Amino acid sequence: MRHSKTLIPTLKEVPADAEIRSHQLLVRAGYIRQTASGIYSLLPLGNKVLKNVEKIVHEEMEKIGAVEMLMPALQPSELWKETGRWNSYGRELMRLNDRHDREFALGATHEEVTTSLIADEVKSYKKLPLSVYQIQTKYRDEKRPRFGLLRGREFVMKDAYSFHTSQESLDEAYQKFYTAYQNIFSRCGLNFRAVIADSGAMGGKDTHEFMALSEVGEDTIAYSDSSDFAANIEMASVHLDYPENTEAMQELEIVDTPGYKTMEQVSQFLHEPLEKGIKSLLFKVDERFVLVLSRGDHEINDIKLKHALEAFDVELASQEEASQLFGAEVGSIGPVSVPDEIEVIADHAVAVMKNAYCGTNENDKHYKNANPDRDFNISSFHDLRFIKEGDPSPDGQGTIQFAKGIEVGQVFKLGTFYAEKLGASYLNEQGKQETMTMGCYGVGVSRTIAAIVEQYNDENGIKWPKEITPYQVHLIAVNPKNDEQSELAEEIYQQLEANNISVLYDDRKERPGVKFADSDLIGLPVRVTVGKKAADGYVECKLRENGEQEDLHLSDLLPKLH
Numbered sequence: 418m419r420h421s422k423t424l425i426p427t428l429k430e431v432p433a434d435a436e437i438r439s440h441q442l443l444v445r446a447g448y449i450r451q452t453a454s455g456i457y458s459l460l461p462l463g464n465k466v467l468k469n470v471e472k473i474v475h476e477e478m479e480k481i482g483a484v485e486m487l488m489p490a491l492q493p494s495e496l497w498k499e500t501g502r503w504n505s506y507g508r509e510l511m512r513l514n515d516r517h518d519r520e521f522a523l524g525a526t527h528e529e530v531t532t533s534l535i536a537d538e539v540k541s542y543k544k545l546p547l548s549v550y551q552i553q554t555k556y557r558d559e560k561r562p563r564f565g566l567l568r569g570r571e572f573v574m575k576d577a578y579s580f581h582t583s584q585e586s587l588d589e590a591y592q593k594f595y596t597a598y599q600n601i602f603s604r605c606g607l608n609f610r611a612v613i614a615d616s617g618a619m620g621g622k623d624t625h626e627f628m629a630l631s632e633v634g635e636d637t638i639a640y641s642d643s644s645d646f647a648a649n650i651e652m653a654s655v656h657l658d659y660p661e662n663t664e665a666m667q668e669l670e671i672v673d674t675p676g677y678k679t680m681e682q683v684s685q686f687l688h689e690p691l692e693k694g695i696k697s698l699l700f701k702v703d704e705r706f707v708l709v710l711s712r713g714d715h716e717i718n719d720i721k722l723k724h725a726l727e728a729f730d731v732e733l734a735s736q737e738e739a740s741q742l743f744g745a746e747v748g749s750i751g752p753v754s755v756p757d758e759i760e761v762i763a764d765h766a767v768a769v770m771k772n773a774y775c776g777t778n779e780n781d782k783h784y785k786n787a788n789p790d791r792d793f794n795i796s797s798f799h800d801l802r803f804i805k806e807g808d809p810s811p812d813g814q815g816t817i818q819f820a821k822g823i824e825v826g827q828v829f830k831l832g833t834f835y836a837e838k839l840g841a842s843y844l845n846e847q848g849k850q851e852t853m854t855m856g857c858y859g860v861g862v863s864r865t866i867a868a869i870v871e872q873y874n875d876e877n878g879i880k881w882p883k884e885i886t887p888y889q890v891h892l893i894a895v896n897p898k899n900d901e902q903s904e905l906a907e908e909i910y911q912q913l914e915a916n917n918i919s920v921l922y923d924d925r926k927e928r929p930g931v932k933f934a935d936s937d938l939i940g941l942p943v944r945v946t947v948g949k950k951a952a953d954g955y956v957e958c959k960l961r962e963n964g965e966q967e968d969l970h971l972s973d974l975l976p977k978l979h
């Protein structure tokens with residue numbers, strides 16, 4: 418590709434709104450442009466990088482026998498109502514009405530659409546197991562879209578769904594996807610770690626997150642310095658092997674509600690300063706109150722809630738009830754709403770309280786008579802223990818260290834929840850009707866690009882790993898007005914193209930300094946510079962990775978680049 422024919426609008430200045438390296442560099446190097454908050458155009462270079470990540474994903478999905486399809490982004494509300502998520506998904510779900518005033522959502526995820534489709538089309542055990550996937554644009558009205566491609570409101574995801582006749586079959590698929598994800602992120606060049614995600618309290622086998630290690634990550638990973646144990650801190654903390662937690666939770670009687678919590682109180686409660694805040698949700702199940710607390714940057718969703726409830730042996734009568742308890746908006750459950758002054762972020766720990774009293778300005782009226790002597794205080798929480806660096810690892814091996822991570826993917830055993838709600842059943846070998854068991858598996862395709870740039874950059878720009886780079890070679894003629902240089906550059910350009918070595922040829926009539934600076938910024942692995950030595954058939958070859966450079970004769974160039 419000739420630079421003069423494509424669109425690479427590089428910038429010298431760091432964009433004012435870009436706080437982190439990947440956001441700054443992707444904008445400055447001309448890969449992306451913001452259209453609205455959390456909504457980006459991928460310019461030609463950005464689009465190429467996206468396609469390269471997608472190619473890896475396609476290849477690894479193909480290897481494990483997942484089949485590609487494409488489902489609609491526009492989804493009728495009826496499907497989401499059947500699973501209760503029309504309410505429980507909250508404000509993150511983008512909603513709209515058509516001209517007949519029918520309600521729709523823009524797909525934030527596709528469990529409903531996939532499951533109802535499979536429910537209609539697969540009726541027999543003979544078609545199972547089945548794994549389908551798509552790479553598609555997702556929409557989530559994130560509370561705080563930020564960091565460029567890292568947390569968008571419109572972003573590209575690979576989402577896969579698997580359907581099974583048994584738990585064993587699901588376990589097998591889960592393992593395959595897990596391995597495929599390891600391959601995908603390794604091929605992307607990422608330094609990553611698979612961690613136990615939010616069903617860790619149930620043994621940690623049911624969901625893993627793939628975390629690209631990075632200081633700008635919004636998740637904190639607790640890992641053992643001498644074993645394989647690694648979990649999202651929210652899960653590490655509620656690990657049931659912590660006797661202190663179990664005891665403290667059993668003893669908890671008094672509950673102050675989110676309505677009255679100040680940041681100071683919450684910090685005290687967690688025994689640590691909180692920069693951002695906490696999310697806490699309170700709801701009542703039978704005679705018990707359940708408080709879901711959070712730190713980190715997660716929303717509490719219905720699946721996390723379900724796991725939390727299971728972990729503490731609390732059952733909800735139905736998903737509808739859960740949705741009702743959740744209320745229409747994420748950030749509130751039942752009569753309790755989390756006030757805006759508490760920055761709502763993540764589910765961190767779960768406590769079950771017997772005979773608890775709660776009161777807020779809003780729900781006082783509901784519970785006023787429940788336990789009128791009670792004081793509002795949170796002193797009873799003080800024994801609750803959250804995992805810290807230096808703690809013994811929950812698996813008994815080594816001590817806990819913390820690291821920051823970017824969630825680039827997640828694998829999840831869904832079980833029968835969606836299949837039950839949407840009637841995905843099949844006839845087994847005996848001709849008996851059974852419910853399908855499901856898994857779901859997501860990769861943040863566009864987020865992965867940002868994670869890669871976070872790990873591959875220096876003060877001058879991006880340094881792409883070789884499977885991701887938009888072009889392998891950056892070809893520069895120092896002085897295109899010089900005939901020898903421009904002719905040699907042209908010849909090299911033709912040769913590389915003919916040999917399928919992808920090349921970006923900077924044929925612009927710009928000063929060499931501008932070209933070199935842009936080249937470092939754009940970050941292709943190899944730079945071939947045609948300068949004064951062109952007369953003797955020599956060019957300079959420089960590696961972006963480590964700055965190594967050498968003069969090569971034209972005849973040695975191709976073998977070197979292959």
Ligand code: ATP
Nearest residue numbers: 559567568569572574824825826827859860861864
């Ligand atoms: P997060 O915890 O960061 O909000 P999530 O757990 O809500 O992510 P999933 O529902 O697991 O996300 O979606 C699958 C993948 O999609 C995530 O692992 C992540 O890589 C990506 N993803 C999720 N939300 C966004 C977003 N707003 N922008 C870009 N990628 C995203």
Ligand code: MG
Nearest residue numbers: 626715824827
């Ligand atoms: Mg998450």
Ligand code: MG
Nearest residue numbers: 557714715716
């Ligand atoms: Mg999210």
Ligand code: MG
Nearest residue numbers: 626824826827
């Ligand atoms: Mg996730």
